[in-house]
Amino acid sequence: MILIYLCGTMEKVNILVEALPYIKKFYNKKVMIKYGGHAMVDEEAMASTVRDTVLLKYVGMQPIVVHGGGPEITRSMKKLGKEPKFIKGLRVTDEETMRIVKMVLVGNINTDIVSQICLHDGKGAGLSGKDNKLIEACKKIHKIKDEETGEIEEVDLGLVGEIKKINPEILKMYTENDFIPVISPIGIAENGNTLNLNADTVAGSIAGEVDAEKLIILTDVPGVLRDPNDPSTLIQRMHIDEIPALIEEGVITGGMIPKIETCVEAINNGVKSAHILDGRMKHTLLLEIFTKEGIGTMIYK
Numbered sequence: 001m002i003l004i005y006l007c008g009t010m011e012k013v014n015i016l017v018e019a020l021p022y023i024k025k026f027y028n029k030k031v032m033i034k035y036g037g038h039a040m041v042d043e044e045a046m047a048s049t050v051r052d053t054v055l056l057k058y059v060g061m062q063p064i065v066v067h068g069g070g071p072e073i074t075r076s077m078k079k080l081g082k083e084p085k086f087i088k089g090l091r092v093t094d095e096e097t098m099r100i101v102k103m104v105l106v107g108n109i110n111t112d113i114v115s116q117i118c119l120h121d122g123k124g125a126g127l128s129g130k131d132n133k134l135i136e137a138c139k140k141i142h143k144i145k146d147e148e149t150g151e152i153e154e155v156d157l158g159l160v161g162e163i164k165k166i167n168p169e170i171l172k173m174y175t176e177n178d179f180i181p182v183i184s185p186i187g188i189a190e191n192g193n194t195l196n197l198n199a200d201t202v203a204g205s206i207a208g209e210v211d212a213e214k215l216i217i218l219t220d221v222p223g224v225l226r227d228p229n230d231p232s233t234l235i236q237r238m239h240i241d242e243i244p245a246l247i248e249e250g251v252i253t254g255g256m257i258p259k260i261e262t263c264v265e266a267i268n269n270g271v272k273s274a275h276i277l278d279g280r281m282k283h284t285l286l287l288e289i290f291t292k293e294g295i296g297t298m299i300y301k
């Protein structure tokens with residue numbers, strides 16, 4: 001009986017000892033974590049992700065969270081009788097939609113994440129791109145190619161923004177004082193207007209600006225799959241040079257494209273590695289950071 005107890009205890013101790021090199025490697029380093037809207041649909045998984053984020057903080061890392069909320073914005077729009085429209089993964093945003101986006105992202109999701117962090121005795125602090133002009137943006141001019149004529153045309157996405165500048169001072173103030181910043185993906189235009197931004201893009205831009213060690217994007221698939229319907233086709237490691245062909249061949253499509261583009265941009269801006277993981281799976285963050293094998297897809301240069 002005692003022997004069984006001791007074996008179990010030794011196993012736990014071994015797990016901790018094996019984590020030591022990673023705790024050392026990431027000590028005091030910034031880790032950018034993007035909570036995807038689809039990954040947050042499962043409340044239990046979400047609660048576990050938040051707890052693991054607080055754990056990262058307590059073992060000495062500096063996690064920064066950017067959250068999405070696309071599915072919840074869509075639900076709220078539909079409740080109010082508005083039909084959502086997307087062009088290349090970006091939500092066409094009129095003024096009423098922008099009010100809904102702010103209400104859902106800043107009013108609901110951000111405050112929910114912050115209160116869950118505080119529940120686990122983390123110092124959660126909610127921010128949007130408007131706080132101290134954290135994310136300066138301008139209206140996005142979206143160009144698409146007409147399949148038939150091959151001509152390039154400009155499409156008006158309304159109040160959708162393109163990131164111009166990240167002002168990280170406010171983040172520095174928070175991370176240096178042991179807070180976990182939680183950022184809603186909206187930007188501030190020159191005239192003070194609010195612009196709707198893709199959350200993946202925001203996570204990548206901020207990760208590059210603050211020299212994050214890692215960018216982790218949590219979504220609703222195990223990673224990048226060769227066949228999106230077959231989880232056993234997971235691509236565990238992907239060199240950035242392989243990506244254009246995978247997009248060209250139609251292996252990477254839809255919502256995965258901005259994620260991959262974000263990872264490439266972040267790596268080119270100095271982030272050491274970028275990962276796409278299944279946020280619906282419990283402890284996915286810990287498995288990625290504290291094990292040799294990692295989990296999901298790692299994109300590297």
Ligand SMILES: Nc1ncnc2c1ncn2[C@@H]1O[C@H](COP(=O)(O)OP(=O)(O)O)[C@@H](O)[C@H]1O
Pocket residue numbers: 035036037038039068070071218219220221223224225226227228251252253254255256257
């Ligand atoms: N090669 C691929 N591997 C995995 N998922 C892919 C791939 N190509 C496209 N996808 C799609 O990308 C989706 C993730 O993007 P998205 O729906 O925008 O998630 P989120 O809300 O988490 O940001 C997946 O659910 C999947 O349908």
Ligand SMILES: CC(=O)N[C@@H](CCC(=O)OP(=O)(O)O)C(=O)O
Pocket residue numbers: 035036037038067068069070071073089090091101160161185196197198199200
């Ligand atoms: C411009 C644009 O499309 N903005 C996104 C912002 C939220 C988001 O990106 O959420 P996910 O990460 O869950 O997709 C939107 O309105 O849905």
